[in-house]
Amino acid sequence: xxxTNRRKFLGTAAALCAGAAAASAxxxxxADNRKPLIHHVFFWLKKPGSKEDRDKLIEGVKxxxxxxxxxxxxxGKVADTEKRDVVDASWDVSEMIFFDDPNGQATYQTxxxxxxxxxxxxxxxxxxxxxxxxTV
Amino acid sequence: xxxTNRRKFLGTAAALCAGAAAASAxxxxxADNRKPLIHHVFFWLKKPGSKEDRDKLIEGVKxxxxxxxxxxxxxGKVADTEKRDVVDASWDVSEMIFFDDPNGQATYQTxxxxxxxxxxxxxxxxxxxxxxxxTV
Numbered sequence: 001x002x003x004t005n006r007r008k009f010l011g012t013a014a015a016l017c018a019g020a021a022a023a024s025a026x027x028x029x030x031a032d033n034r035k036p037l038i039h040h041v042f043f044w045l046k047k048p049g050s051k052e053d054r055d056k057l058i059e060g061v062k063x064x065x066x067x068x069x070x071x072x073x074x075x076g077k078v079a080d081t082e083k084r085d086v087v088d089a090s091w092d093v094s095e096m097i098f099f100d101d102p103n104g105q106a107t108y109q110t111x112x113x114x115x116x117x118x119x120x121x122x123x124x125x126x127x128x129x130x131x132x133x134x135t136v
Numbered sequence: 137x138x139x140t141n142r143r144k145f146l147g148t149a150a151a152l153c154a155g156a157a158a159a160s161a162x163x164x165x166x167a168d169n170r171k172p173l174i175h176h177v178f179f180w181l182k183k184p185g186s187k188e189d190r191d192k193l194i195e196g197v198k199x200x201x202x203x204x205x206x207x208x209x210x211x212g213k214v215a216d217t218e219k220r221d222v223v224d225a226s227w228d229v230s231e232m233i234f235f236d237d238p239n240g241q242a243t244y245q246t247x248x249x250x251x252x253x254x255x256x257x258x259x260x261x262x263x264x265x266x267x268x269x270x271t272v
Contacts (some may be wrong), residue, residue, distance in 0.1 A: 037215050038232065040176060042267060058272055076269030081238050082245070087266045094269040096174060096232075100199050102217050109218070129221045131178060133212030133230040136194055 035135040036098040044127040060121035069104035158210035171271040174232040180263040196257035
């Protein structure tokens, strides 16, 4: 490969890789090479243990993924791990969202999709606990 | 570019991109195309707000990343987000670990590196709360 071709190759290869990285940066499966702000939310249902209400709330939380400042979102239910004193397994649905920074989280709080979610699904939950962690 | 060169180029470019993807698949920044078990831990220090003890504990939690069943680990401190009733900002250090499944988490619990961490750092904390979530 001549030097000119080599330069062209490296430039185009870099562009291809960057394209691949950008393609993977969807809200559900982004590249994660930053130190994200992680917004953890745990919901306790009004009808604890109701599979129907849990599934409805899971459906609702998943609608949040369309908010543009969300880099990743993981929706969860209680895992089947060992019962230990320190483990809180009393909740029903979890939501974990990665933002780039506190501004991303602030935008999310007042975003129409988030407000719509609260309007349509908040009747299902009795209690919410939020932990906002900045990755170090 | 000739057809032969083009084929060579595409082959080499693909190898480069694959290399970049593999390089990012370390315990700290893996690819995340599965539905992980997420192990969330929040620590409250015996000396709340002590920067020195917080930094020591952060150092300790980071040693856990060498445990082979850990797919990702994020260590955090309280983020500078809006104070709201639902936000618990009373903790000092967070640890969020992705495992492939409950077995990965069980292996971690009794792993020598984890036991060493508890031995060396548990004098720093007063309270721990754990949430184990299975991604849905």
